Amino acid sequence: MAKYWKQGFYDEPQEGSVGITEEYWQELLDGQSSGKEIRENESGYPVLVDHEYTLDELKEMKIADINAYDKSDAVNSFTLSGKRMWLTKEDRVGLVNSINIEKQAGRLDTVLWFDAVKYTIPVSSALLMLNSLELYALDCYNVTQQHIAFVRGLQTGEEVESYNYKTGYPNKLEFSL
Incomplete structure (x- = not known):
């Protein structure tokens, strides 16, 4: 037929x-x-x-790649005693609040559970670690937003396709107990 x-x-x-x-x-x-x-x-x-993509389509695809990279463990991770992990903003804020309450109650140590592993950390060290982690996350956010703004200003498809958005991120944090 x-x-x-x-x-x-x-x-x-x-x-x-x-x-x-x-x-x-x-x-x-x-x-x-x-x-x-x-x-x-x-x-x-x-x-x-x-399919031949328009400049706007290429930009949107590159921005989607940037956002995916920002959410990946290529950016969102740190090391604690040799174990790679990440804490969401909600987790970081919650931990800071809880640990400050422990500090006010006179506790010297706090416990962090990650992937069924118990980490006992001095309260003062835990707060410093979380402060560093929050600054790292903020710096990463700023780099991601700079990449997005830069891509939006590009004028040709070739510029968009060749743009390397994996640069400029701060070094990952490493903590030891």
Whole structure:
């Protein structure tokens, strides 16, 4: 059974349409599913072409890459006694509040659980560690926002595609007990 093309697929011939085989119709659909576009060549015959992104589309994709990198452990991690981990902002704020309460109650040590491992840390060291971690996270946020602002100002697709957003981040923190 043949298919017909005239700026779209038809089961019946249309005025000005071109016939294609069922196999070629399936090949076109498969190509479209994998990100290609179906366009007409100069003869009106459907062909697969790579999608050509606009400058704005390229910028949005690069910004999505920047945001994904910012959320990855390439940025969001630190080391405590050789173990790589991360604490969300909510966790950091909660810990600072809890540890300050422990400090006011006269406790000298606090306990941090991570991945079912218990870390006993002097209260003063834990607060310094969390302060350093908060400053690290803020510095990373600022670098990420600078990259996004820079990408938004780029003028060509080539500039956007070649932009390296993995630079400028602070060195990861390493704490030992």
